[in-house]
Amino acid sequence: DAGVIQSPRHEVTEMGQEVTLRCKPISGHNSLFWYRQTMMRGLELLIYFNNNVPIDDSGMPEDRFSAKMPNASFSTLKIQPSEPRDSAVYFCASRLRGVTMNTEAFFGQGTRLTVV
Amino acid sequence: KQEVTQIPAALSVPEGENLVLNCSFTDSAIYNLQWFRQDPGKGLTSLLLIQSSQREQTSGRLNASLDKSSGRSTLYIAASQPGDSATYLCAGPGGDKLIFGTGTRLQVFP
Numbered sequence: 001d002a003g004v005i006q007s008p009r010h011e012v013t014e015m016g017q018e019v020t021l022r023c024k025p026i027s028g029h030n031s032l033f034w035y036r037q038t039m040m041r042g043l044e045l046l047i048y049f050n051n052n053v054p055i056d057d058s059g060m061p062e063d064r065f066s067a068k069m070p071n072a073s074f075s076t077l078k079i080q081p082s083e084p085r086d087s088a089v090y091f092c093a094s095r096l097r098g099v100t101m102n103t104e105a106f107f108g109q110g111t112r113l114t115v116v
Numbered sequence: 117k118q119e120v121t122q123i124p125a126a127l128s129v130p131e132g133e134n135l136v137l138n139c140s141f142t143d144s145a146i147y148n149l150q151w152f153r154q155d156p157g158k159g160l161t162s163l164l165l166i167q168s169s170q171r172e173q174t175s176g177r178l179n180a181s182l183d184k185s186s187g188r189s190t191l192y193i194a195a196s197q198p199g200d201s202a203t204y205l206c207a208g209p210g211g212d213k214l215i216f217g218t219g220t221r222l223q224v225f226p
Contacts, residue, residue, distance in 0.1 A: 033214060048213060091159060097212065
Protein backbone atom coordinates (compact mmCIF):
# COMPACT_ATOMS: atom_id res chain seq x y z
CA ASP A 1 0.00 0.00 0.00
CA ALA A 2 1.26 3.51 -0.76
CA GLY A 3 0.22 4.79 2.63
CA VAL A 4 -2.05 7.73 3.33
CA ILE A 5 -2.02 10.06 0.36
CA GLN A 6 -2.79 13.75 0.64
CA SER A 7 -3.10 16.36 -2.06
CA PRO A 8 -2.03 18.96 -2.77
CA ARG A 9 1.27 19.02 -0.87
CA HIS A 10 1.35 22.80 -0.94
CA GLU A 11 -1.42 25.32 -1.45
CA VAL A 12 -1.14 29.09 -1.60
CA THR A 13 -4.38 30.97 -1.89
CA GLU A 14 -5.79 34.42 -1.38
CA MET A 15 -7.97 35.31 1.55
CA GLY A 16 -11.61 34.64 0.81
CA GLN A 17 -11.00 31.81 -1.63
CA GLU A 18 -12.28 28.28 -1.17
CA VAL A 19 -9.69 25.62 -0.40
CA THR A 20 -10.21 21.87 -0.68
CA LEU A 21 -7.76 19.40 0.79
CA ARG A 22 -7.92 15.75 -0.18
CA CYS A 23 -7.03 12.50 1.52
CA LYS A 24 -6.93 8.86 0.47
CA PRO A 25 -6.62 6.57 3.50
CA ILE A 26 -4.90 3.22 3.57
CA SER A 27 -7.04 0.53 1.99
CA GLY A 28 -8.94 -1.44 4.64
CA HIS A 29 -8.71 1.24 7.32
CA ASN A 30 -12.07 2.32 8.71
CA SER A 31 -11.10 5.36 10.79
CA LEU A 32 -9.89 8.65 9.32
CA PHE A 33 -8.65 11.73 11.14
CA TRP A 34 -7.98 15.30 10.08
CA TYR A 35 -5.42 17.29 12.09
CA ARG A 36 -4.04 20.80 11.89
CA GLN A 37 -0.52 21.61 13.04
CA THR A 38 0.84 25.05 13.92
CA MET A 39 3.80 26.20 15.96
CA MET A 40 1.54 27.85 18.50
CA ARG A 41 -1.02 25.08 19.04
CA GLY A 42 0.74 21.90 18.00
CA LEU A 43 -1.36 19.08 16.55
CA GLU A 44 -5.09 19.67 16.87
CA LEU A 45 -7.70 17.09 15.96
CA LEU A 46 -10.31 18.71 13.74
CA ILE A 47 -12.64 15.81 12.96
CA TYR A 48 -12.66 12.06 12.68
CA PHE A 49 -14.74 9.48 10.84
CA ASN A 50 -15.53 5.86 11.60
CA ASN A 51 -16.84 3.83 8.68
CA ASN A 52 -17.27 7.04 6.66
CA VAL A 53 -19.48 8.61 9.34
CA PRO A 54 -18.34 11.79 11.11
CA ILE A 55 -18.15 10.97 14.80
CA ASP A 56 -16.73 14.08 16.41
CA ASP A 57 -16.26 17.44 14.73
CA SER A 58 -15.84 19.43 17.93
CA GLY A 59 -12.34 20.43 16.86
CA MET A 60 -13.50 22.16 13.70
CA PRO A 61 -12.74 25.79 14.46
CA GLU A 62 -15.59 27.48 12.65
CA ASP A 63 -18.45 26.96 10.25
CA ARG A 64 -16.02 27.90 7.50
CA PHE A 65 -14.56 24.42 7.88
CA SER A 66 -16.36 21.33 6.61
CA ALA A 67 -15.30 17.74 5.98
CA LYS A 68 -16.82 14.88 4.05
CA MET A 69 -16.09 11.23 3.50
CA PRO A 70 -18.28 10.04 0.62
CA ASN A 71 -16.68 6.58 0.57
CA ALA A 72 -14.06 4.49 2.33
CA SER A 73 -11.26 5.64 0.06
CA PHE A 74 -11.66 9.40 -0.04
CA SER A 75 -12.15 12.38 2.25
CA THR A 76 -12.07 16.14 1.80
CA LEU A 77 -11.56 19.07 4.14
CA LYS A 78 -12.93 22.32 2.80
CA ILE A 79 -12.35 25.87 4.03
CA GLN A 80 -14.69 28.51 2.67
CA PRO A 81 -13.87 31.36 2.85
CA SER A 82 -10.22 30.99 3.81
CA GLU A 83 -8.46 33.43 6.13
CA PRO A 84 -4.76 34.07 6.85
CA ARG A 85 -5.09 32.47 10.30
CA ASP A 86 -5.98 29.19 8.60
CA SER A 87 -2.38 28.93 7.41
CA ALA A 88 -1.02 25.69 8.81
CA VAL A 89 -0.07 22.15 7.88
CA TYR A 90 -3.10 19.88 7.60
CA PHE A 91 -2.60 16.17 8.15
CA CYS A 92 -4.82 13.21 7.41
CA ALA A 93 -4.38 9.90 9.25
CA SER A 94 -6.06 6.53 9.11
CA ARG A 95 -6.16 3.30 11.12
CA LEU A 96 -8.16 0.14 11.54
CA ARG A 97 -10.56 0.45 14.45
CA GLY A 98 -11.34 -2.90 16.05
CA VAL A 99 -13.78 -4.01 18.70
CA THR A 100 -11.16 -4.46 21.38
CA MET A 101 -8.11 -2.74 19.98
CA ASN A 102 -6.95 -0.35 17.28
CA THR A 103 -4.02 -0.69 14.94
CA GLU A 104 -1.35 1.90 14.42
CA ALA A 105 -2.43 5.21 12.97
CA PHE A 106 -0.56 6.26 9.85
CA PHE A 107 -0.21 9.82 8.66
CA GLY A 108 -0.02 11.39 5.25
CA GLN A 109 2.73 13.84 4.35
CA GLY A 110 0.44 16.79 4.96
CA THR A 111 -0.76 19.80 3.01
CA ARG A 112 0.99 23.06 3.79
CA LEU A 113 -1.63 25.78 3.39
CA THR A 114 -0.71 29.44 3.12
CA VAL A 115 -3.48 32.02 2.93
CA VAL A 116 -2.28 35.48 1.92
CA LYS B 117 -11.01 14.66 28.72
CA GLN B 118 -7.67 13.18 27.78
CA GLU B 119 -4.66 15.45 28.14
CA VAL B 120 -1.18 14.40 27.12
CA THR B 121 2.00 16.04 28.38
CA GLN B 122 5.57 15.43 27.28
CA ILE B 123 8.74 16.21 29.17
CA PRO B 124 11.29 17.51 28.37
CA ALA B 125 10.21 19.90 25.64
CA ALA B 126 13.70 19.90 24.16
CA LEU B 127 16.82 17.83 24.60
CA SER B 128 20.32 18.19 23.17
CA VAL B 129 22.80 15.37 23.75
CA PRO B 130 26.07 14.05 22.34
CA GLU B 131 26.03 10.98 20.19
CA GLY B 132 26.05 7.65 22.01
CA GLU B 133 23.96 8.62 25.01
CA ASN B 134 20.97 6.59 26.14
CA LEU B 135 17.85 8.73 26.35
CA VAL B 136 14.47 8.64 28.07
CA LEU B 137 11.54 10.66 26.81
CA ASN B 138 8.47 10.95 29.00
CA CYS B 139 4.77 11.08 28.21
CA SER B 140 2.00 11.55 30.79
CA PHE B 141 -1.72 11.20 30.22
CA THR B 142 -4.71 11.98 32.40
CA ASP B 143 -7.17 9.29 31.37
CA SER B 144 -5.80 5.95 32.50
CA ALA B 145 -8.63 4.09 30.80
CA ILE B 146 -6.67 4.01 27.58
CA TYR B 147 -6.35 0.95 25.43
CA ASN B 148 -3.23 1.88 23.53
CA LEU B 149 -0.53 4.51 23.21
CA GLN B 150 1.49 5.34 20.14
CA TRP B 151 4.85 7.04 19.66
CA PHE B 152 5.69 9.01 16.53
CA ARG B 153 8.66 10.77 15.07
CA GLN B 154 8.44 13.95 13.01
CA ASP B 155 11.31 15.37 11.00
CA PRO B 156 11.25 19.09 10.17
CA GLY B 157 8.78 19.85 7.42
CA LYS B 158 7.66 16.24 7.20
CA GLY B 159 4.75 14.09 8.28
CA LEU B 160 4.55 11.83 11.31
CA THR B 161 6.16 8.41 11.23
CA SER B 162 4.83 5.75 13.56
CA LEU B 163 7.51 4.24 15.80
CA LEU B 164 5.74 2.01 18.27
CA LEU B 165 2.20 1.13 19.35
CA ILE B 166 1.61 -0.31 22.80
CA GLN B 167 -1.71 -2.00 23.44
CA SER B 168 -3.15 -1.79 26.95
CA SER B 169 -2.54 -5.49 27.44
CA GLN B 170 1.18 -4.93 26.87
CA ARG B 171 3.73 -3.34 29.16
CA GLU B 172 6.29 -2.51 26.50
CA GLN B 173 7.27 -2.72 22.86
CA THR B 174 10.67 -2.80 21.24
CA SER B 175 11.90 -1.91 17.78
CA GLY B 176 15.62 -1.85 17.21
CA ARG B 177 17.19 0.71 19.53
CA LEU B 178 13.76 1.93 20.67
CA ASN B 179 11.82 0.62 23.63
CA ALA B 180 8.52 2.05 24.81
CA SER B 181 6.81 1.18 28.07
CA LEU B 182 3.29 1.82 29.30
CA ASP B 183 2.18 2.14 32.92
CA LYS B 184 -1.55 2.78 32.95
CA SER B 185 -1.80 3.01 36.72
CA SER B 186 0.55 5.98 36.85
CA GLY B 187 -0.58 7.45 33.55
CA ARG B 188 2.87 7.34 32.02
CA SER B 189 4.73 6.08 29.01
CA THR B 190 8.44 6.32 28.33
CA LEU B 191 10.40 6.04 25.11
CA TYR B 192 13.92 4.78 25.60
CA ILE B 193 16.47 5.40 22.84
CA ALA B 194 19.67 3.42 23.16
CA ALA B 195 23.01 4.62 21.82
CA SER B 196 21.61 7.77 20.22
CA GLN B 197 22.79 8.85 16.77
CA PRO B 198 22.63 12.17 14.89
CA GLY B 199 20.00 10.59 12.66
CA ASP B 200 17.71 10.33 15.69
CA SER B 201 17.38 14.12 15.72
CA ALA B 202 13.69 14.90 15.31
CA THR B 203 10.59 15.73 17.32
CA TYR B 204 9.07 12.79 19.17
CA LEU B 205 5.35 12.78 19.88
CA CYS B 206 3.20 10.47 21.93
CA ALA B 207 -0.51 10.05 21.35
CA GLY B 208 -3.07 8.56 23.66
CA PRO B 209 -6.65 7.86 22.90
CA GLY B 210 -9.48 9.89 24.31
CA GLY B 211 -12.24 7.52 23.35
CA ASP B 212 -11.69 6.97 19.65
CA LYS B 213 -9.60 10.09 19.31
CA LEU B 214 -5.81 10.28 19.16
CA ILE B 215 -4.74 13.11 21.44
CA PHE B 216 -1.17 14.33 20.99
CA GLY B 217 1.33 15.76 23.41
CA THR B 218 3.35 18.82 22.42
CA GLY B 219 6.41 16.72 21.68
CA THR B 220 10.06 16.52 22.66
CA ARG B 221 12.49 18.10 20.23
CA LEU B 222 15.65 16.01 20.23
CA GLN B 223 19.01 17.01 18.84
CA VAL B 224 21.89 14.53 18.86
CA PHE B 225 25.20 16.07 17.92
CA PRO B 226 28.31 14.20 16.74
